[in-house]
Amino acid sequence: MSxxxxxxxxxxxxxxxxxxxxxxxxxxxxRIKAEVDKAPPLGPRQKTLLRSLLSQPGxxxxxxx
Numbered sequence: 778m779s780x781x782x783x784x785x786x787x788x789x790x791x792x793x794x795x796x797x798x799x800x801x802x803x804x805x806x807x808r809i810k811a812e813v814d815k816a817p818p819l820g821p822r823q824k825t826l827l828r829s830l831l832s833q834p835g836x837x838x839x840x841x842x
Contacts, residue, residue: 786828787813 784792787810794802809831816827 785810785813786825 787806790806791803791810794800794806809828812831813824813827816824819827
């Protein structure tokens, strides 16, 4: 039996945004999580770098409008 997986950085940011009632920020972090999840298998450092790139202005739109 495997140990439960700890939440990802994106999961934590989504939860915090939801707790704060910031739906736009929660959706933003869900989109970043989806992009990271689509990537081929990456090590922790590579995922951190990808997350950093995706969180730069203009890389993932903050609103669907």
